[in-house]
Amino acid sequence: MIHEKLRISIICVFCLFVIIPGLIGCIPIHSATSSITSVSVITSSSTPNTMSTVISTTIVTLSPTSATGLPNIFDLEGVYLSPIIVGTDGNLWFPDISKNSIGKISPSSGIVTEYQLPAGSGYPYGIAFGSDGNLWFTERNVNKIGKFSLTDGKITQYDIPAINDRPHSPNGITAGPDGNLWFTDYYGCKIGKISPGNGKISQYALPDPKDDPTSIITGPDGNLWFTELTACKIGKISPSTGAIIEYDVHAAMPSGIIIGPDGNLWFTELIRYKIGKITPATGSITEFDIPTVRSYPFGITTGNDGNLWFTEEIGNKIGKLSPETGNITEYQLPLQENSPRGITVGPDGNLWFTAGKDVVNGDVFVKWSFIIGKISSIDGKITEYVVNN
Helix, strand or coil, X not given: CHHHHHHHHHHHHHHHCCCCCECCCCCCECCCCCCCCCEEEEEEECCECCCCCCCEEEEECCCCCCCCCCCCCCCCCCCCCCCCEECCCCCEEEEECCCCEEEEECCCCCCEEEEECCCCCCCEEEEEECCCCCEEEEECCCCEEEEECXXXXXXXXXXXXXXXXXXXXXXXXXXXXXXXXXXXECCCCEEEEECCCCCCEEEEECCCCCCCEEEEXXXXXXXXXXXXXXXXXXXXXXXXXXXXXXXXXXXXXXEEEEECCCCCEEEXXXXXXXXXXXXXXXXXEEEEECCCCCCCEEEXXXXXXXXXXXXXXXXXXXXXXXXXXXXXEEEECCCCCCCEEEEEECCCCCEEEEEEEEEEECCEEEEEEEEEEEECCCCCEEEEEECCC
16 A cells, blocks of 8 residues: 555656756767666566565675676666666666666676766656667756767757747657657657757647657557557657547556557556557557556567566566467566566567665655566566665
8 A cells, every 4th residue: 555655646746747948959978987886686486476486685796897707787776767778789778867877788797887967967768769879868857858879978968949838848759760759748748859860859739738648659550659648548640741649548547658569559558457459540449457456557568479568567567468369467576566667678588677666664665776677588587686775
């Protein structure tokens, strides 16, 4: 009950957050690399719908100069993680909100490198690789789109122009079929695009000023598809005309969205505890009930095994759904109240996810303990890397 109240409180804070709009411009800076510190590694074999057993816990301290023969641990102290993606360099990339930086981790060695954003930056959240090979990211509380060069570590920022008196909050971002980066503006109720060539930004207002786009992805039909969290809709926008069509999902609070192996768009329904499927050609929606009540499904991705994998933020599980049968299998995480959120397929074929664990003293919330984990699509084995205990 305490955990659920905390989750609901976080959602409420997210819905009330106000950002500061900026002016048009860009600021290049250099990058910085973090040191490697100690973490706890917990490995367990997970079976569907049962609590995993902790097999071992190891704490290792490494020096910043360590380069080879490293154990598989991650330096992520103080990170509140959500999105995680695979980079063009084979690493997994994530935004580090607490350190105001962009980070990467090697799935093979566990080496972590973080790149500090310049002063005046804030709340890096959505991340995506562009057609130019750079990593692009949103900064939710300063109304900027950032670009990070993997070649020289240079960071460039672009202010999103204010087009009305509404606050802005760039959220999700993805590479579009037209070569631009497309992003959602949660409080501005707009879909935007930025050209990787010249940084030009265009914005498209949604039909209802109460619409609040969150996640976004390029669909199999060439349109950009997005979720509207509290408006409870799935939307699509044509990259060529800017025409927008929305589909109601019945008070579901859709969150993550991904292309499935069947060519449909699959999404999570945060408060109806379902996984949804929408057919691009017709807009017809099919829903699948998650066995766990109050699971709060958040992130979703397509695995190499052809299944849909998703996180259960309050259910504290990783779920797997067969697009052929609709059957759902759940895997309990080893640690209690992990709050898994983002999920993606790593270059090693495992499903990698981000999470945060409540640390409480009685009924009093103390802090978050941050976690990165992976689960094998073959045997369900789960490994979690715990930091900031």
